[in-house]
Amino acid sequence: MCDYRGTINSMLPFVTAVIEAFGVDRCMFASNFLVDIKFSDYQTFWNAYD
Numbered sequence: 001m002c003d004y005r006g007t008i009n010s011m012l013p014f015v016t017a018v019i020e021a022f023g024v025d026r027c028m029f030a031s032n033f034l035v036d037i038k039f040s041d042y043q044t045f046w047n048a049y050d
Helices: 008-022 042-049
Strands: none
Touching: 008 042
16 A cells, blocks of 8 residues: 655655656646545645645
8 A cells, every 4th residue: 555645755756657658748737635635634735736
C-alpha cells in the first residue's frame, strides 16, 4: 500500500511519471478532494499542487 498523504513528496513520483509519459501538453489538473479529504485538508492539497 502506498503512503499517500497529499504532500508534495508523496505526490511527486506519480505526477512526474504522468508528465514523463504523456508530456505537459496532454496533462490536465483534476481533484478528487471528496475522497482525498480522508488523508489531508484542502489547504495542504492545494499547496502541494501549486
